[in-house]
Amino acid sequence: MNEPNVLVTGAGGFIGHHLVKSLVGRGFRVRGVDLKSPEYEPTAAQEFLLLDLRRWESCLRATEGMDHVYALAADMGGIGFIESNKAVITHNNVLINVHTIEAARQNGCSRYLYTSSACVYPGYLQDRADVTPLREEDAYPADPEDGYGWEKLFSERVCRHYTEDYGLLTRVVRFHNIFGPLGTYDGGREKSPAAICRKIAAAANGDAIEVWGDGEQTRSYCYIDDCVEGIYRLMQSDHGEPLNLGQDRMVSINELVDMIAAIAGKRIGKRYDTTKPQGVRGRNSDNSRLRQVLQWEPRITLEEGLGVTYDWIAGRLAATRPAVVTAAC
Ligand SMILES: NC(=O)c1ccc[n+]([C@@H]2O[C@H](COP(=O)([O-])OP(=O)(O)OC[C@H]3O[C@@H](n4cnc5c(N)ncnc54)[C@H](O)[C@@H]3O)[C@@H](O)[C@H]2O)c1
Numbered sequence: 001m002n003e004p005n006v007l008v009t010g011a012g013g014f015i016g017h018h019l020v021k022s023l024v025g026r027g028f029r030v031r032g033v034d035l036k037s038p039e040y041e042p043t044a045a046q047e048f049l050l051l052d053l054r055r056w057e058s059c060l061r062a063t064e065g066m067d068h069v070y071a072l073a074a075d076m077g078g079i080g081f082i083e084s085n086k087a088v089i090t091h092n093n094v095l096i097n098v099h100t101i102e103a104a105r106q107n108g109c110s111r112y113l114y115t116s117s118a119c120v121y122p123g124y125l126q127d128r129a130d131v132t133p134l135r136e137e138d139a140y141p142a143d144p145e146d147g148y149g150w151e152k153l154f155s156e157r158v159c160r161h162y163t164e165d166y167g168l169l170t171r172v173v174r175f176h177n178i179f180g181p182l183g184t185y186d187g188g189r190e191k192s193p194a195a196i197c198r199k200i201a202a203a204a205n206g207d208a209i210e211v212w213g214d215g216e217q218t219r220s221y222c223y224i225d226d227c228v229e230g231i232y233r234l235m236q237s238d239h240g241e242p243l244n245l246g247q248d249r250m251v252s253i254n255e256l257v258d259m260i261a262a263i264a265g266k267r268i269g270k271r272y273d274t275t276k277p278q279g280v281r282g283r284n285s286d287n288s289r290l291r292q293v294l295q296w297e298p299r300i301t302l303e304e305g306l307g308v309t310y311d312w313i314a315g316r317l318a319a320t321r322p323a324v325v326t327a328a329c
Helices: 014-025 055-062 079-082 086-106 148-166 192-202 224-236 253-264 288-294 302-320 322-329
Strands: 007-008 028-032 047-050 070-072 111-117 169-177 208-212 218-220 244-246 250-252 269-273
Touching: 007 014, 007 055, 014 028, 014 224, 028 055, 055 086, 070 086, 070 224, 079 086, 086 111, 086 148, 111 148, 111 224, 148 169, 169 224, 192 208, 192 253, 192 302, 208 253, 218 253, 224 244, 224 288, 250 253, 253 302, 288 302
Parallel strands: 007 028, 007 070, 028 047, 070 111, 111 169, 169 244, 208 269
Antiparallel strands: 218 250
8 A cells, every 4th residue: 555645844844854754754645834944954845835825825735636635834932922922823824724724624634633732721721830731621711822722723623524424534733842853943932952052052051041930831742753663553553532742740940950950050040020921820731642542752851852852943043142151161
């Protein structure tokens, strides 16, 4: 039997780029689509199209001849970006997602995986640092992250209705803070692990780095190699309901800073800026259903993943600003 033709949207971005590499490694023929090519290394996709997926014609072109669609394209970033760009995020992502899924249906694609987020979970369940891990059914009654989270929850519903009304097999994955090398680490869209790695790589031994909030807010983090394995397993599964994909080890931002400082071999202090956005107070993933559905769970430790990520970001800084990093070592 022929392997399915696979489309990855957002293939110029962090997770999409890694996913393309892994699918090509598994023997699939992959078409990548994005507004931009991957920033840090060439794509592994056999075909790569530069298209704006907010546009209907681009979505028809992207999905033409495809069997499976991994829909990762989104206008997104860390908490600083999503809290101050709600109109543009909801506008762009609604257009991308409704056009991509309808084009996939019209072009006869058989499976469609949508990448949602832990940001769909209600704020009222995440107001303490020692939060109870979030189960998939906790998403309702809805009170998601304003802007970005509401759009994700809406697009999850769109997937459900396309399955109910048209029989399109949809898969919905809710990521919990994916990190790793080849991800954005500066410019305002970076997330906490990459931002902290960058700050520590640029700091001298004994310096203090800026921490947003009081550093006691908690999160769980999942390394990129586990993420792409989980995405693939979910696509192959027969699970049509949303599924968490993350680690269930929760750490505070202060602990994360200390872990990265230890990896860097530096003494690093913290300067707290409580005027900066912090997101919810605590968030963790309940992975019971993940284990049951995928017969698998993420296994790369936070320390291992941060080690690889720190080395990559420090290497990038050393290549662009050798004097600063040399002085810091
Ligand atoms: N990284 C995480 O921790 C995380 C957490 C939750 C959900 N997600 C979701 O996973 C998906 C991938 O995230 P990522 O971390 O790789 O983000 P990313 O920003 O690195 O990748 C998204 C890609 O989408 C592309 N894109 C944006 N608008 C587009 C358009 N109009 N047409 C075509 N391409 C467009 C961007 O250029 C970018 O390359 C997104 O849907 C995101 O919301 C990620």
